Amino acid sequence: MRRTERLFQIIQILRAKRGAITGRELADELEISLRTLYRDMAELMAQRVPITGEAGTGYVLNEGYDMPPLMLTADELEAAALGAAMVASQGDVALARAARDLVAKLSEAIPPELRPVVLESSSRPILTEVKIDENFDGTLLRQAIRERYRLDIGYKDREGRVTYRIIWPLLIAYLDNVRYVVAWCETRKGFRHFKTDRVQDLTILKDKYPARRAALIQQWEEESAKRMPPRQS
Known part of the structure; x- marks a missing residue:
């Protein structure tokens, strides 16, 4: 996991928690060392993400914090739409549904002029074999x-x-x-x-x-x- 992705994941974990979460709990969930976790928390605080707490006491994300608006290029959006289409065509039922929901959420989160890039993508996967059924969820x-x-x-x-x-x-x-x-x-x-x-x-x-x-x-x-x-x- 790249550091930018990990920083985003930390914010998501903190947003989901109602109380404080310790550095050890965060590090275990992210599968990283405590040292790396402390560096990440310092970076988030330096970016003025409103996190209260410190090493040894636990961390809390202050209420009312919103992520920055979604800013993606047309090529990035097309890559996301193509990836979602491939998952929808090859993944299991739940994952296929999640891929379709992702496309719908992307189309709502981006400016109106970019929605055709997602909804009318110029790239799409083509299946050459019958989809394989699985016996488990x-x-x-x-x-x-x-x-x-x-x-x-x-x-x-x-x-x-x-x-x-x-x-x-x-x-x-x-x-x-x-x-x-x-x-x-x-x-x-x-x-x-x-x-x-x-x-x-x-x-x-x-x-x-x-x-x-x-x-x-x-x-x-x-x-x-x-x-x-x-x-x-």
Whole structure:
């Protein structure tokens, strides 16, 4: 996550909280160190975001604070509209609905002269394969990813046999018209990729996995890079 995105996320978390939230709670939710969190809070205060509090006591965003108006170029808006259209065509039902809602909110938040860029975009995705149905609620999977919950899944292999595994879901990877859950598998003691159309059932367990999600993703990326064949000169 880039720093600008993280600063925005901090504001969103503070806006959602009715009381003070400690630096440790913020750092854990953002999966960053306390040192980084304190630097971010100092930057927000330097930008005159009305945050009350300090390290060790907790932080509160004063009431009445509004984010700056949305300022995007035509190309940025078209990129957002194209991305939303791709998600609507390939994502699960809930994510597709969210993508359509995003386009509607964008069209309301931008100046009237730019609305045709969103509503009548010059770019659009074209599906060449039939959309694959999934046997679970994608909202539950995304919740587990965001909040670091362990999952118990029933997974069907190529021969049609179903086995059950405990996994730590890290992200959903899109490859053409196929989606994969990238996860650490407790059963196999390593990173595995699970095709979502083979997941027969999915249960969120009560406890969270102990590792930082960002660190696991970095480790997965490093291991994946080592397995890639060298580029031909």
